[in-house]
Amino acid sequence: MRNGAHIRWVGQEDFVTHYDNLPLDPEDESVYHIEEIFAKDSSISHHGFPYLRGCTQISRVALIHCTYVNDRCLDSLAYIKDSLHNLDIRSCNELTQNGLLKLGGLGLENLKCLRIGSSSKLKQEDLLEVFQSLQQSLPFCRVELVD
Template structure:
């Protein structure tokens, strides 16, 4: 039997058997791998570099302390010997997932994070923001379809937060109540919470 015949048979639907793994679960598995933390690499190059690689690998952009512009290309990162300090993360449209938020651990200079149109982001991911609670000043959570009140309540741990922007979360049941909870818990934070 030729390779072509085997491939052809593998892609034909079977009436009595479960068909191939769906595209969604295949992409989910691939994205999960792209989000996994490599502890050995982190020990080798440091948490800030590994975190930047995670964001860039998943389609976001990063800005380092003292850099003029954000970096969008993984191949343009400084050499591994150069110590970097990650300051900003823009994950707009990226494929970051909850299991990747462990990358934030040890990143002590991140002051700004934008989580916009992150379709794989789920509530437990926001709990991972507590790794940067001592440095994070600005956070935007927008148009992430899987985020609900259960996720937003984790933001109460971000005690240094000064600006919080939230919009486009279709599964929030009670925006006013959530705004009240966040307002009482984050007293020194300016909150913009649009429908």
Template structure:
């Protein structure tokens, strides 16, 4: 089994001394492996445990409902009855989560907060997928998107389907070119949304 290696996020592993192009392809491949959805695993251990494994494998943190501590150690994931630990918050700062792993979010029913910061693989399709996830449309209250260079106006506008979203923070997103139009469309769709911007 390779899980001894894959249990650690890609950015924690020492990089091989290969030329730049080969190195980029290797890390792209490894991150894609981390994001591959294991549907049998979801069935076996439940959506929250499987999603926790995915997120921590990719370098993200999770916090469970009823707990204050952030879980960051893959090997220290709590054990107990299936379904005991429900993900309430996700901090994906500097993580390698990407679109292909987002099926792990489908079964999560209690996620109220998500932070996407310096996520190099997060793009418009990811935000669109996030906003179309039925459970997140009900549960998600706070979303922060910071320094994700591949996000554009299209991705932000797609968030209008998150009907219960109460707070949205957007910062350092150079792909947003039509700030006024984008903000206006969001505010029309989500009149109760508190929108905080730190955009140039």
């Protein structure tokens, strides 16, 4: 969130959009688990992705037009492979064909929907090849090409 991403807690409808709105009350004994990450025009990078380790209830992640999201970031999605159901990756211009292809080998067996879109490092034919490959390597998942 410090870098522009939003999170939503399990059982909550609204996203937490500002770092100052995190639950910090020492009297609050509630347990908070992240269920969804929405990063659009965010400056998150590979440095933050290891914090996904131990997060067991993240089911949705959207990475849209994130300038610093690169192939290394996608490797860290393996930390949430058991809970991740929906993944949306678009216009993250540091991503390469090889990075996107690695999604097929991360063990994302619970992934139901993967939406992938263009990147400045991908030609249209490369994106189509990624799409076709991920359809094969993730047969239980609906893979979609989006603008």
